[in-house]
Amino acid sequence: MTTYREALRAGLRDALDRDERTFLMGEDVGRYGGCFAVSLGLLEEFGPGRVRDTPLSESAFVGAGIGAALGGMRPIVEIMTVNFSLLALDQILNNAATILHMSGGQLNVPLVIRMTTGAGRQLAAQHSHSLEGWYAHIPGLRIVAPATLEDARGMLWTALEDPDPVLIFEHGTLYNVSGELAPDAGAVDIDHAVVRRSGTDIxxxxxxxxxxxxxxxxTELADSGIDAEVLDLRTLRPLDEPAILDSVARTHRLVVVDEGWRSGSLSAEIAARVAEKALYDLDAPIxxxxxxxxxxxxxxQLERAALPQPADVVAAALRTVG
Structure with missing residues (x-):
């Protein structure tokens, strides 16, 4: 048995073991062990040259990560939470995402940025953002969101092998989730969505x-005789569009669950693509x-009311089926 937090730590340890060019940097990642204890113990294992505490300046240490990547290193930059990433948005959007294009394909930026995202922990309006959809809007970035222990363990190494910037969004409510993880769990695919539950009705x-x-x-829909397929997107940019369209072609109905705000959201992008390319596969509105x-x-109680709940998904599914 292990937790999502421990799976992430195992992925970090594996990356630091595999490649001497890899190092971790960010606020409190060393002596404190990380704000969410993901990097706990890694300073003692790998030393301050590989696990680097930084000043409280997201723009500065993300910029340093970009420079290190351009210099041949494989930096892993931890931003404490997604809201703080806005302080480094210029570095992420105007530098990391654009340098390959602006150099005519000469300069890759093999940078990985990890950050905590999402609500559900009573951290109020300034620390509960779900901005993955914002970053998925930006060409030049790859956006991944591990939802399982296997993906938490294995996405990091695959991301480090990508020649371009990868942003990993770790949902804060998952850190304490526990389960079984194979001792030989390793790198996983970050190109494709995966069906976590097969179904035929929606x-x-x-x-x-x-x-x-x-x-x-x-699970609740199954009690009502409705067989729902659950597709874990995993990578939000680039979206695995064929996987989405293939599932809709089988079930003919679609409910998109997204913790982002509805207007201009990732859910809107998914709905638009299905409407553009699979309209005649649909038997009901998205x-x-x-x-x-x-x-x-x-x-x-107000936070819970604001966030997507299973009952909300069930109600939406029943509308499409009914």
Missing amino acids: TLTAYGGTLRTALDAA ERVCTAEVPIPYAQ
């Missing part, structure tokens, strides 16, 4: 922290289950 797409929501909803368009409340 497709539920989800990723990261919303995968559990979709799976719980599918449903979207998203976070309420409010700053995330602090009060637990």
